[in-house]
Amino acid sequence: MTLVSLRGVAKQVLLPDDSRLDILHAVDLDVDAGDHVSIVGRSGSGKTTLLNILGLLDSPSAGEVQFGDESTLTMRAGRLDRMRGANVGFVFQQFNLLAGRTALENVAMPLSYASGALFWKRDALAAAMLDRVGLSHRLSSLPDRLSGGEQQRVAIARALVRSPRLILADEPTGALDVETGASVMSLLDEVASESGAALVTITHDLHVAARARRHYRLDAGVLQPVDLDHAFAASAHAERSVVVAEPGAPR
Amino acid sequence: MTARLSLAPAAGALADAWSELRVHKLRVLLSLIGIAVAVGALTAVVALGELQRQVMAEQSDRYGGRIATIMVGASRDDGAPMDWDAMDARFERVAERYAFSRTSRIVDGAVTVPVQLPEGVTQLPSRLVDPDYAAMHRLTLLEGRWFVEGDTELLAPPVVISEALWDMIGRVPVAQHPTITMTGDLAGTYQVVGVTPRDGPWDTTPRVDLLYDTYRERLGAMPSDVAVMREIWVPPTIVDELGPVLAMDMRAGAEPGLTISVNRTDWGAQAGFADSALIFQLVTGAIAGIVLLLGALSLINIQLVAMRQRIREIGVRRSFGATSGRIFTSVFLESVVATTVAGAVGIVLVVLVMRSDWVIELMFPGIQDVPPFPFSAAITGLVASVIVGAIAGLIPALVALRVKVIDAIRF
Ligand SMILES: Nc1ncnc2c1ncn2[C@@H]1O[C@H](COP(=O)(O)OP(=O)(O)OP(=O)(O)O)[C@@H](O)[C@H]1O
Ligand SMILES: [Mg+2]
Numbered sequence: 001m002t003l004v005s006l007r008g009v010a011k012q013v014l015l016p017d018d019s020r021l022d023i024l025h026a027v028d029l030d031v032d033a034g035d036h037v038s039i040v041g042r043s044g045s046g047k048t049t050l051l052n053i054l055g056l057l058d059s060p061s062a063g064e065v066q067f068g069d070e071s072t073l074t075m076r077a078g079r080l081d082r083m084r085g086a087n088v089g090f091v092f093q094q095f096n097l098l099a100g101r102t103a104l105e106n107v108a109m110p111l112s113y114a115s116g117a118l119f120w121k122r123d124a125l126a127a128a129m130l131d132r133v134g135l136s137h138r139l140s141s142l143p144d145r146l147s148g149g150e151q152q153r154v155a156i157a158r159a160l161v162r163s164p165r166l167i168l169a170d171e172p173t174g175a176l177d178v179e180t181g182a183s184v185m186s187l188l189d190e191v192a193s194e195s196g197a198a199l200v201t202i203t204h205d206l207h208v209a210a211r212a213r214r215h216y217r218l219d220a221g222v223l224q225p226v227d228l229d230h231a232f233a234a235s236a237h238a239e240r241s242v243v244v245a246e247p248g249a250p251r
Numbered sequence: 252m253t254a255r256l257s258l259a260p261a262a263g264a265l266a267d268a269w270s271e272l273r274v275h276k277l278r279v280l281l282s283l284i285g286i287a288v289a290v291g292a293l294t295a296v297v298a299l300g301e302l303q304r305q306v307m308a309e310q311s312d313r314y315g316g317r318i319a320t321i322m323v324g325a326s327r328d329d330g331a332p333m334d335w336d337a338m339d340a341r342f343e344r345v346a347e348r349y350a351f352s353r354t355s356r357i358v359d360g361a362v363t364v365p366v367q368l369p370e371g372v373t374q375l376p377s378r379l380v381d382p383d384y385a386a387m388h389r390l391t392l393l394e395g396r397w398f399v400e401g402d403t404e405l406l407a408p409p410v411v412i413s414e415a416l417w418d419m420i421g422r423v424p425v426a427q428h429p430t431i432t433m434t435g436d437l438a439g440t441y442q443v444v445g446v447t448p449r450d451g452p453w454d455t456t457p458r459v460d461l462l463y464d465t466y467r468e469r470l471g472a473m474p475s476d477v478a479v480m481r482e483i484w485v486p487p488t489i490v491d492e493l494g495p496v497l498a499m500d501m502r503a504g505a506e507p508g509l510t511i512s513v514n515r516t517d518w519g520a521q522a523g524f525a526d527s528a529l530i531f532q533l534v535t536g537a538i539a540g541i542v543l544l545l546g547a548l549s550l551i552n553i554q555l556v557a558m559r560q561r562i563r564e565i566g567v568r569r570s571f572g573a574t575s576g577r578i579f580t581s582v583f584l585e586s587v588v589a590t591t592v593a594g595a596v597g598i599v600l601v602v603l604v605m606r607s608d609w610v611i612e613l614m615f616p617g618i619q620d621v622p623p624f625p626f627s628a629a630i631t632g633l634v635a636s637v638i639v640g641a642i643a644g645l646i647p648a649l650v651a652l653r654v655k656v657i658d659a660i661r662f
Contacts, residue, residue, distance in 0.1 A: 048661065057570055057656050078574045085572015096567045096660060100274035112263040113572040119259035158571070 002066070003165055003198050004054055005030045009063035011049055023049045025221045026063070033165060035198040036189070038209035040226070041218035047202045048170055050218060054200060055168045056084045085113045089159030089197070091188065093171040095151040097143040103130060104139045107157045114162060129157040133187060149180035153187060160191050167192050169201045173208055185211060206232055264577055268584035275557065282553040283593035285546035286639060291597030293539035294632030298605060300532035301625035311518035312389040316482055319490035320387060320517040323481045323501060329508030332475035342481055345500045353484040355381035356463045361477040364459050367432040368419060375416065376456060379463040387484045395425035395445035398462050408465040411445040416457035431459070437469050482516070490515060547639045554586060554647040565651055566659025575652050582651040586644025587637060594636025598629050
């Protein structure tokens with residue numbers, strides 16, 4: 001069953017000097033329930049823009065976005081917001097936890113936009129989710145007292161607490177060292193698979209991309225399926241040289 | 252997901268607002284001190300105005316009579332002695348046509364009575380009145396009772412004494428039937444049935460209140476050289492028409508040389524009283540209003556500055572399903588909740604301060620019964636703080652409404 005489908009999605013923005021910038025060109029993409037999709041691409045290729053459109057945060061300039069079986073074209077803003085809240089969970093590169101709020105409050109936040117039992121039992125649900133990501137001992141810690149890996153685990157718990165059908169992760173390991181990134185990624189894979197949610201991951205890292213079932217490359221706004229084995233082979237030399245050149249890469 | 256009627260959005264918005272305030276305690280605290288002070292000031296002003304009016308009205312009642320009191324006086328300008336009994340008869344005749352609910356004759360300040368005190372017989376100032384006097388002047392007693400009809404028939408005629416005199420005779424409780432003894436024309440034992448409180452700490456006058464009729468009987472007739480006034484309590488709605496008619500009736504057929512005056516004496520007749528109270532309230536209210544406005548401006552300012560830092564947070568919340576309406580409500584409620592709490596704190600502080608003994612003593616020296624804190628003042632303060640919160644909350648809430656989610660979470 002198709003969860004989100006993009007048909008001929010294009011995105012253009014008007015720059016301050018009145019010129020038009022084409023960010024996305026005729027993107028077609030279907031994400032099925034439970035799918036794991038990775039998108040790689042250079043900086044500035046439009047990955048975040050694509051992800052925002054998938055997550056109903058942004059609307060395309062042309063083309064159509066179908067969420068579930070419904071076209072989002074004519075949907076009103078409030079409806080979109082509620083639909084996003086109920087169906088989409090975001091994981092950001094910079095974690096984007098609410099400063100000054102405890103881990104528990106951060107994870108309970110999405111539930112405060114739900115209704116019924118989800119709303120009234122939000123603290124218990126959030127605590128259970130934090131337990132699931134192995135942070136049951138840090139419920140009342142503030143984000144600035146948590147390590148990067150722990151913060152991203154809180155963010156994963158937050159993205160998953162409302163049991164969304166679609167998880168969108170924008171370079172979730174971008175701010176983490178390789179090992180922590182790997183463990184965070186396997187956690188994300190695990191909890192996503194557990195809950196049957198579709199996971200779309202944007203990344204620079206081919207190893208992270210390799211975890212997905214289907215792989216895409218975004219190049220100057222054009223989305224194409226990619227064979228990762230080729231990509232690995234092509235980047236093997238370059239990658240090695242990066243490791244050699246920056247032994248103490250910033251964490 | 253559907254727009255089904257639910258408590259959750261409202262409860263959630265309130266919870267958000269509260270948690271935002273809790274997290275940014277210091278920021279909020281600073282901006283709210285101004286609000287608390289302003290609301291406190293406003294409440295205090297309204298309360299003071301209210302108390303002032305209450306106290307002034309009470310004091311005026313004591314001197315000039317309640318609204319509306321007409322006073323009838325008489326004098327002779329031909330040197331002939333004044334016949335007060337004839338005046339009484341004249342008044343009774345006229346009064347038949349009017350059915351006044353309460354009237355009282357008053358002799359105040361012109362009469363002294365010789366009272367046997369521990370240090371010897373002393374001439375004490377006395378007030379001669381009828382039983383209605385107390386009701387007409389809202390007189391409250393410290394102890395015992397005021398005169399009633401039929402008191403003149405008692406064997407030992409009753410007197411009501413001032414607290415200062417009561418002190419001199421040893422503050423014997425009225426229940427133990429204290430008495431005073433007088434000499435001269437008034438010789439005899441008088442039963443103290445009541446004690447009037449002091450007007451203030453300065454009030455050390457030992458005074459004896461006697462029934463007019465008691466005094467008149469002892470002396471045979473009212474001395475012609477004292478001035479007897481007669482007060483009449485009339486409904487305020489008819490006082491303006493009634494005054495001139497009554498004056499005409501009282502003067503009809505008066506022998507030459509007899510002058511009869513009819514005046515309204517209660518404070519309601521004095522335009523200046525109401526005006527000065529109003530001006531006091533207007534001026535202080537305007538000052539409090541300005542302070543409140545400044546507080547609101549600083550709150551708006553601080554909220555707007557904070558809004559810059561909160562844009563990303565708002566973006567994150569929006570990406571997790573917060574509608575723009577919900578964000579608007581939360582930010583708006585934040586100010587309302589904050590100013591309401593601050594206002595309540597200000598009001599409580601003002602109530603506490605204004606109930607403390609030395610403040611009461613400072614503001615209303617010698618007040619007998621401390622009036623309760625005017626409820627209307629507290630309500631005014633609370634309403635003002637909610638309104639200020641709504642005004643101060645609207646602008647940041649509108650700013651929050653315009654936050655573009657994509658820009659807010661892009662890094
Ligand atoms: N609202 C906007 N106004 C102007 N330019 C924009 C806007 N949104 C995106 N862009 C531009 O479009 C391009 C694609 O942006 P996007 O954020 O999608 O890239 P990205 O692939 O996520 O890059 P990165 O890997 O660095 O995060 C960039 O050049 C960006 O500057
Ligand atoms: Mg990006």
